[in-house]
Amino acid sequence: MEVIEESKLHESPVGFINGWVVENGFTSIAFLGSAPPLSAAKSRDITLSDAAGMSPLELVGSALPPDCLVVSDYLESMEAEAAIQLLAGYRNALIVSVIVFVDLAASPLTAKDFVALGFHHCASFEHEAHALHAFEYNINSYNFRRLWNNAENWANPENFGRYWW
Structure with missing residues (x-):
């Protein structure tokens, strides 16, 4: 079992999900499983849709x-x-952000499986019966731009855009 940082331990999933939605400015949210209890949806124009049965x-x-x-x-x-x-299907469909709330003790997936899919552990919630973990994939922060991975740092940068081989 992995050690969870204290800063990632939150009071409740409800407070966390509402803060997450407001912080990211989402206006259209789809859900699989239980509908998220979003109090933020009432005060803002947020559309909720059930994705069950949809590819x-x-x-x-x-x-x-x-x-x-x-x-x-x-x-x-x-x-x-x-x-x-x-x-992986939802991640590859270019949905901007996917957040998963899961009980790792009851889930067929481990924390390593989520990391392998590009998710990061963003929060944990203690409950009487089990611990709930939140894993997030955000396409905007998943693969940051590296300084070395551009044309200016390639061999012969003076020829970039001049020759095609």
Whole structure:
């Protein structure tokens, strides 16, 4: 079992998800499993939609594609391979942000599986019966721009844009 930093321990998932939605400025949220209890949705124009039964491409191609996907009480009843395929499908459909609330003790996936999919552990919540963990994938912060990975640092930068080989 991995050690969770104190700064990642929050009071409740409800407070965390509301703060997360407001902080990121989401206006369209899809969910799998339990609907997120968003008090922020009442005060702002936030559209909630149930993604159950929809493929990732159907969800993204819908009339109002979501800014983010919230997965809660969903992965615990799946096989590991199906859960990985599901999360990878939504991640690859270019949904800006995916957040998963999961009980790692009951889930077929481990924390390492989430990290392997590009998610990072962002919060933990202690509950009487179990510990709930939040993992987030955000396409905007997943792969930061590296200074060395551009044309200015390649061999012969003076020829960039001049010759094509």
